[in-house]
Amino acid sequence: MDTPDSAKTGGPASQALNGLRVLDLTRVRSGPTCVRQLADWGADVIKIEAPDDKAQLGGPRSGADFQNLHRNKRSLTLNLKSEEGVEAFRRLADTADVIVENFRPAVKKRLGIDYETLAASNPRLVYASISGFGQDGPLAGRPGFDQIAQGMGGLMSITGKPGEGPMRVGIPIADLCAGLFAAQAVLIALFERQQSGQGQWVQTSLLQAQVFMLDFQAARFLVDGDVPKQAGNNHPTSIPTGVFKTSDGYMNLAVAGQEIWKRLAQAVERTEWLEDARFATPPARSDNRDALNAEIEKITVTRTTEEWIEAMNEAGVPAGEINDIGQVFDNPQVHHLGLVQPTTSQERGETRLVGQPILMSRTPSRIASPPPLAGQHSEQILREIGYSDASIATLKAQGIT
The missing domain is CATH 3.30.1540.10 (formyl-coa transferase, domain 3)
Incomplete structure (x- = not known):
């Protein structure tokens, strides 16, 4: 479907993924990182939020973190703990190409919005799940957090100076990589769908992402049996x-x-x-x-x-x-590459955010619209899936949207 003209205040962020509808059920960082990749490349992303904005995790909407993660989206408020809210979501899911969620594994089944349920009526659906440790297995029920994954995934054992104990890295790398891998998985599944006509359930986790990102350090152990140690600022193998x-x-x-x-x-x-x-x-x-x-x-x-x-x-x-970070964003090459993008936040006014690190000759990405207000597009989206004005008013009065 075409992205509605009013979906983004400044038009589509890109033509690359124009026509894709993505439902965003994610919170905090790993999931929003995945969805940001799709939104920034032009997908019609609908952020599903609880009617009570206080339920939003990950800091205030005016905060730098929220502004960075949730641009180029529309917002629909729905109470998914109600039958009416779930019914509205299922109707919307029937129109979607992609759903991304990072609930703990059992939650989506309890809500009745799991892959098997939704794919029964929309077999072309690509459903992406991000968790702490996987959808099943002995640790699947554990809550996931970036620093926990950094430690369990081995990264902290090779970060920092020798003899000074384990050290986390300065960014939430497990969260970020899990989100990026999930976005890659979505695009792979969409490409495969062109051949099979079928969607599928794609999964990744903070632990999987962190272990994969060990890269040559993992290979040193798996191939040679060498357990890498901390090396501080020194490269472990290329000297000096x-x-x-x-x-x-x-x-x-x-x-x-x-x-x-x-x-x-x-x-x-x-x-x-x-x-x-x-x-x-x-x-x-x-x-x-x-x-x-x-x-x-x-x-x-x-x-x-x-x-x-x-x-x-x-x-x-x-x-x-x-x-330092200030010097990074004063660097003329950083500006030349388009990594600093202006936008007008609804909460903060004129501001700047980090743009996409990918350049495309025909279908570039831009920040077309700032993060939406909670429920800013609820009426518009509900009308798109067939709700009448009277029905929407009833849902509002019941606190469903």
């Missing part, structure tokens, strides 16, 4: 890669492989290191990491960060600034 002090701050160097190692030695005018038994080969540099880092830092402290970054990049050695 890490943080080095300069005369006015710090910088990152990334020296991967023998060719870049040679370039580094030449850039700091220490070509004798290429013949030094302590540093000549990757295994030797690994065994003598601390000594090598100390030798490099004796040199890097003699010039400014800007001078070294220019010299290193000219020599073909990857080097970069270590920015």
Whole structure:
């Protein structure tokens, strides 16, 4: 179906997913992260909320977090604990291409809005579920939280300095990755639907996302039996890669492989290191990491960060600034890439949000509308699925919408 003209105050966010209807039953972060990907690429996303706005989890609507996660959507308030609310949702679900939810596994069954129930009348439905630990299995009933998944998924054991205990990373990476994987799963299922004509239930969890994101660290264990440890700012296998002090701050160097190692030695005018038994080969540099880092830092402290970054990049050695968040968004390249997007919040007025990190030549994404007010589009959406004005007034009077 075509996205209604009034769905977004500024038109569709993109033409890429225009025509898809997505029902958003998600809360907090992992689910909204998934749905934001679909909304930002032009899907008609309908956020289903309880009539009492206080039931919204994840902070106030005016907060930065809510503003970031819920742009480019419409809002419908429905009391899903009532028969009338569930009936309205089922009618809406019959018109949907996608539903995304991150309830604990038993909740959707109890409400009667699970995949099997809804797919019986809408077999083309793609139903995406995000949970803490999976929809079944010995830990399925546990509540999921990002930091819990970071710990259980091994990330905290390899983050931080050796000997200082486990350390969480500075972003909710399990939540974010679970949301992104769920969005990918939705798109995969939609592509497959073009061939089969059938939807399906797609699932991921914070634990699955976190374990998958271990990537080469997981491979080190599964393939070689090596249990990775904390390495602080040092890269665990590419040496010397890490943080080095300069005369006015710090910088990152990334020296991967023998060719870049040679370039580094030449850039700091220490070509004798290429013949030094302590540093000549990757295994030797690994065994003598601390000594090598100390030798490099004796040199890097003699010039400014800007001078070294220019010299290193000219020599073909990857080097970069270590920015705080304010410096990130002052970076001209960040602006050039469109990562800072303006919008007019209904709660805050003129503001800025992070745009999509993907560039498309024909169907770009933009922030077409700010997060909706709770129930802002309820009447419009209910009319779209056949409710009369009198029926809508009755639902309002009963507190259903």
